[in-house]
Amino acid sequence: MEWKEKICVEPQYSGARIEGDVITLDFVKKMMDDFKNQKCLHKRYAFQIVLQTRDLLRALPSLVDINIPDGKHFTVCGDVHGQYYDLLNIFELNGLPSEDNPYLFNGDFVDRGSFSIEVILTLFAFKCMSPSAIYLARGNHESKSMNKIYGFEGEVKSKLSEIFVELFAEVFCCLPLAHVINEKVFVVHGGLFSVDGVKLSDIRAIDRFCEPPEEGLMCEVLWSDPQPQPGRGPSKRGVGLSFGGDVTKKFLQENNLDLVVRSHEVKDEGYEIEHDGKLITVFSAPNYCDQMGNKGAFIRFEAPDMKPNIVTFAAVPHPDVKPMAYANNFLRLFS
Template identity: 90%
Template sequence: MASADIANSVLAQAEEIKLQANESFNANKFSQAIDLYTQAIELNGKNAVYWANRAFAHIKLEEYGSAVQDASKAIEVDPKYVKGYYRRGVAYLAMGKLKEALKDFQQVVKVNPNNPDAVKKLKECERAVMKLKFEEAIAVHDVERRSVADSIDFHTIEVEPQYSGARIEGEVVTLDFVKKMMDDFKNQKCLHKRYAYQIVLQTREMLHVLPSLVDITVSDNNHFTVCGDVHGQFYDLLNIFELNGLPSDENPYLFNGDFVDRGSFSLEVILTLFAFKCMSPTAIYLARGNHESKSMNKIYGFEGEVKSKLSETFVEIFAEVFCCLPLAHVINGKVFVVHGGLFSVDGVKLSDIRAIDRFCEPPEEGLMCELLWSDPQPYPGRGPSKRGVGLSFGVDVTKRFLQENNLDLVVRSHEVKDEGYEIEHDGKLITVFSAPNYCDQMGNKGAFIRFQAPDMKPNIVTFSAVPHPDVKPMAYANNFLRLFS
């Protein structure tokens, strides 16, 4: 066969694989689509479409760092390929990098000035950047900032006679109150702001005195449940409690971050978890996720939802409480539980984590950032983060960390998994994710892990999504981001 025929055959094969990748993408099988686009790229790396399509699949999996890399490659291959700039702009936007996104959307309009959709999105981006600049200009430095929570006295807030929802009598949050509140939430009724203030402020007091790394003891023959991301999926949270029982001292839970954002019942989720914490501090433990932060809440819906259902003041108070959340937990000295993952350096001890000053918005590097953002990778060593924040770490990193700290297992969350969980790194690391059919489109199962003392072997329970009222995910998200959803 002539070399030209061979070349054409390879190009045709790449195009056929791209079509298969498109089918996987349209079926929401984004990881499979990435694998297929990769095969097409290996056969023909000079086709900008393959790079941009793979970038889009990375966006769907929230792998925004990888999306930026692929979209940049598409632009390098074909500087006039509009979708390269568009996809990179969307990825920057999702990372909160509005100024970088603006440059890409300006380029989209420059290449394609008669596209009304592109012009509309550019104007929205310009508005968002102007707003950001204004907020930066009037921002008060943390050192000067007075606590909003300290200025609130919930006792002085009157409850109207016609209010028929759940009530806290006095200072104590009871199980009866929490059950009534959850039932009201299930029926899409609101909690009076007096009781919302009481729950959130009491939770803040409890969390504030905890160390950044919390030790949990489970006595012999008792059990302990770890849940992953819930992401505002309140009705799936209720289903977890149906399957595994309500939190109590005899049935304790750890919720491992990302309680809010994306799902449009985030307020109901966070008030339920906080109320159980108030009812009994040892019935429920809460860890910070990367979405318990101002920058994420501003983009992905929690801020908009809180403003809509409660008030702007609550946005500030939740931000303060999120800064009090512990960063990691150790169960019975053996199981290390963290939202994201491990570190860019070896030799990190549990005492180093315990010593982190966590009372701040998450920084963009360092131990706290890595605890919230990192992900495991299937090969040894360390690599750049597919998210653009944190890093990827291999089996050798996991095993060294466990060995140096006399631990048996890492449990983390942070990533959607088809079965609700994944066991990696020779069984030394488990990802658990508790938001089934994530964002109403991923089709994944949810999972939680039950540990029984003293052996502390993980027993993984999976479950499917349950129906919820017709409020779409991201309903309260940043207007600009919704344009690209």
């Protein structure tokens, strides 16, 4: 008996339903609307979305090449951190993901914000509906240890069930670590490396199907931050490193690239351009944790010139559920 037959949908369930195996736009829109009204998706359909996404992601390389045809555009978003109502606002401003309006979400979909389930199921459902409409990269928060502390695990147990904790952990290990757009723009959640000479082929060769290690290329991709001074230094986070403009320039030259786009850090304007214009940080969670007062941003690229066009936006209201509502209680004492 297949798992689908095992999970029965009660007659009184009035939410979105997937008919058969195909996740349609109509279903995704209905689900998003249900989420907006603080309704839950039935576990059966959540299970279906997560398993389908796992199969799609597992087949991808650790570094994914994206090709944007001339005259077409592509949007890169940074951290969303469970801020579902701000995600809906991004789609209002810039359109839903589709073949003609593709997106890359650059990690940290979950944790901190208390609508992480709504965010992750929406992004995953779009991935299932149309794999080339949305690309997803791993962030440092797509990991068991972070999810335990910063709220996602608690939210999964509360809104779905214990079994989904392991399932999401498994799918997060399938997320690619980096993307290259039109052989020119390198997109990664954290940043660059503690050693010179890293080639795109080295990133492609990373065995990513694991929890992030404490050191090495995979760790640095997820955790590093730029610094204004040249060279490399210790990270203020205690993991990864800080890297200067000379490191960025050299990496781009050696790999015949033009630009690094990364996320991972809250910025007042939603973005920051550093390293002589060669590195852009983009962060898409406005008024982060309901207290930072920052704007959010996303970047639109148009082929063939691939110049970054940055759009900023303010936070929108959300239901009265505090950030970190599902977080580890021990941590809440300090937040």
